[in-house]
Structures are given as structure tokens and as C-alpha cells.
Amino acid sequence: MSKSLSFFRLISLIEGTSLIALVFIAMPLKYQFGYGEPVLYVGWAHGVLFLSFLLSLLIVSHIQKWSVGFFLLAFVSSIIPTGTWLLDIKLKKMVTPRPV
Template sequence: MNFSLKTSLGRFRLVGLLEGISYLVLLGIAMPLKYLANLPMAVKMVGWAHGMLFLAYILALIAVTFDRRWSFSRVVVAFIASLLPFGTFWLDGRLKKEEEATA
């Protein structure tokens, strides 16, 4: 996984990866710990981190939208990807292929 942090697209891809990982940790580890092991602090900590990464994802999405002049439908797809488990990973795969094709 090679991300160019010099471009808005590279930063968006990196934030998307981190946001996707935090979402899976929240759903797959923290939530079961809360409800099965009575450890609500897990959701509080991971949920906070995920929330911050989600906000970073939205800011990075705005930046890449204006920098790359993305269409409204493309922005909507990127936003919806952040709401679905594994969605940001799917989106990253598409963006990586597109980035390689234009390079």
C-alpha cells in the first residue's frame, strides 16, 4: 500500500483506509466487548477514534472533490462507502486502479 501524501487523492486514500479499519474494529471488536463482556469503555474509546477519523475522511473527501473536480455522484458514492463495512477498502481499490491508469 503506497500512498502519496503529496496529493489530495493519496491523503484521501490513507484516511479512508484508517477510517475503514477503525469501523471494522468498532463493529467487530468493541461492540462485542461492550455487549458480551460488559466492557462499554471499548466502544467509547474506539468510537471516539472512529468519529475523529470519519470527520477526517469527510474533510479529505471535500479536499479531493475540489482538487480533482469530482462529480456529485462520485462524491455520494465515496460518502456511502464510508458508511458500509469494507466500503472504503472497495473504494480504495477503484481509486488505486484509476491512479495507476493515469500515471
């Protein structure tokens, strides 16, 4: 597996986890309990991670010569909670050699 693809998988999992934390932890704290500070920090971190994900997606898709369809699938996975985890399963299948 290439280093760029390994890095992309790592970034995508971290970005996906930050989205889960934002949607299912920080936002309920804000809107159900009136405690909005976690949204500030988790939202900021998620924003930085999302931009890192997009940049690494552009680079890796060019290096790996992914189709436009797969590029769009990877992009959409980043805006759906747990989407990047499902994407990682697909990426792992793409790079893991099949036993003979």
C-alpha cells in the first residue's frame, strides 16, 4: 500500500470520527443542554480535518488514478456520519491482496 493511500485512510478515519463527535456529542450538548462551547472546539477541529481530507483526497485520487465516480463516492462519504469508516472498508479491499 502506498504511503499516500495509508495517510489518506488515516485522515479519513480521523475526519469521520470528528464528524461523529460534532453531530452526536457536541451539538446535542449545545441544543439540548445549552452548553455550546464544545461545538466551538470540535467544530473548528472538524473543519481543519475536513479540509485536510479534501486536500488528501485530491492528491490521492490523482496518484491512484481513481475514476470520477469513486472520487465523488469518497467525497460524499465525508459528509455522512460513519461514511468514511465504510469508505475505509472499501479502500482496504482495494489494496489488500486476495489469497490464492
